[in-house]
Amino acid sequence: MTGSEHVGFQSLTTEHHDVTPDIEGSIPAWLSGTLLRNGPGRFEAGGQRVNHWFDGLAMLRRYAFDDGELRYSNRFLRTEAYSDAMAGRLTGQFGTDTRGWRRILDTLRSFGLPDPTDNANVHVARLDGEFVALTEAPRRVAFDPQTLETRGEFAFDDDLTEHITAAHLVVDPTHDETVGFATQFGLSPQYHIYRVPAGGREREVIASLDARGPAYIHDCSVTDSHVVLVESPLTLSVLRALNPLSEGAIDMLEWSPEEPTRLLVVDRSSGELVADPTFEATFCFHHVNAYCEDGDVVVDLIEFPDSDIVGSLSLDELDGQGFPDVPAGELQRYRIDPAANTVDRTPLYVGGMELPRVPRGRTGRPYRYAYGQATDRDGANGLVKVDCETGQATEWWEQGVYVEEPIPIQRPAGTAEDDGVVVATALDVDRERTLLLVFDAETLTVEARAVLPHAEPFGFHGRFFPDVVPE
Numbered sequence: 001m002t003g004s005e006h007v008g009f010q011s012l013t014t015e016h017h018d019v020t021p022d023i024e025g026s027i028p029a030w031l032s033g034t035l036l037r038n039g040p041g042r043f044e045a046g047g048q049r050v051n052h053w054f055d056g057l058a059m060l061r062r063y064a065f066d067d068g069e070l071r072y073s074n075r076f077l078r079t080e081a082y083s084d085a086m087a088g089r090l091t092g093q094f095g096t097d098t099r100g101w102r103r104i105l106d107t108l109r110s111f112g113l114p115d116p117t118d119n120a121n122v123h124v125a126r127l128d129g130e131f132v133a134l135t136e137a138p139r140r141v142a143f144d145p146q147t148l149e150t151r152g153e154f155a156f157d158d159d160l161t162e163h164i165t166a167a168h169l170v171v172d173p174t175h176d177e178t179v180g181f182a183t184q185f186g187l188s189p190q191y192h193i194y195r196v197p198a199g200g201r202e203r204e205v206i207a208s209l210d211a212r213g214p215a216y217i218h219d220c221s222v223t224d225s226h227v228v229l230v231e232s233p234l235t236l237s238v239l240r241a242l243n244p245l246s247e248g249a250i251d252m253l254e255w256s257p258e259e260p261t262r263l264l265v266v267d268r269s270s271g272e273l274v275a276d277p278t279f280e281a282t283f284c285f286h287h288v289n290a291y292c293e294d295g296d297v298v299v300d301l302i303e304f305p306d307s308d309i310v311g312s313l314s315l316d317e318l319d320g321q322g323f324p325d326v327p328a329g330e331l332q333r334y335r336i337d338p339a340a341n342t343v344d345r346t347p348l349y350v351g352g353m354e355l356p357r358v359p360r361g362r363t364g365r366p367y368r369y370a371y372g373q374a375t376d377r378d379g380a381n382g383l384v385k386v387d388c389e390t391g392q393a394t395e396w397w398e399q400g401v402y403v404e405e406p407i408p409i410q411r412p413a414g415t416a417e418d419d420g421v422v423v424a425t426a427l428d429v430d431r432e433r434t435l436l437l438v439f440d441a442e443t444l445t446v447e448a449r450a451v452l453p454h455a456e457p458f459g460f461h462g463r464f465f466p467d468v469v470p471e
């Protein structure tokens, strides 16, 4: 199979270490720290191309800021999946027929131990002092945040059973802990919601909830007192995956629009399920944020009307037309009344939004501004800032420039929520280069545009670590 016509889905083979890109404009001198991003970097092995964007080989990206300067590195994770690819064997996990999910399916039949892929290409986190690459298969890979060298597999010090796990972990700055969840298959499937106390690697189970389906759940959110999951009727069907024509986990997914979506609100202290209201079938990958207000639990999500977004991200769809003609994600606010077990939904932005982020210090607390990728502009993906109090949106986009996940970073001495910058990588298809853009977080004016030495394939998620300064 040939590669994509769109540079954002073409494989990269070069690795750079600590290069200093040219910068147009200037990066604020106060911006200090390192953005570490993860995503697929290579889509072929042995003459075969993976089927789904989610299946490319994990490649880490490092953008280190210090006193107005930027240093850039990229490096593939040296995993078993990487070794297999170098030997001409393609392995994947989501939409590609490979050993990872086959082994999980074998596990479902035997209820034994899984042996899933280690191609951890979705996200990064810091756990017990280690920097760790994450995916939805329960294997994690540690790496050096300066050199990006692979340090080896990271294992939690517990015996939690997980067949599919969350690559999105919520780092709560006020509780000094990280919250995540995992799904356990079996006769009575369950979602295990857990916390990892700072400085430890033993997960403490907050709650184990009976799962319907179980559903494919990608993300969660926290308030000061709760953890929130969204259980859509996109379920993981073992029977479908056992079909001999199955291509991988994507064929496990079954959309049942006649079934409702259920919000699961769990008390973080007691583990009690305090509310589980239902509403019409919708799907979401990403939570924006959540918080408590006047006894209600407010949860903001990027919502899709159905699960078509999952299939639209297959490379068959993406290769032909460039960036996907995907359904538009909408920023929706859900206000849950736990006493009545009801939920009200209010749209905040319906212009097409994904990969949402809020400033780190606002996680789980009342907040005003949500930033995200503005999807499906005319030959572009832009940046959008939504004022969740007024519903007003500020947008930036430029023809041929595809903004990836934006990271808002507050100025340390600032007081306003949007006093700071938004940092985002963006693929400039005319230059065939990825850019690192630094925006004013208040106005979305571009303050700096750094030109990287190559075009990166589109990545997924990253995290900014203010205390990781370039050595």
Ligand SMILES: [Fe+2]
Pocket (backbone or CB within 6 Å): 168, 218, 285, 286, 460, 461
């Ligand atoms: Fe995600």
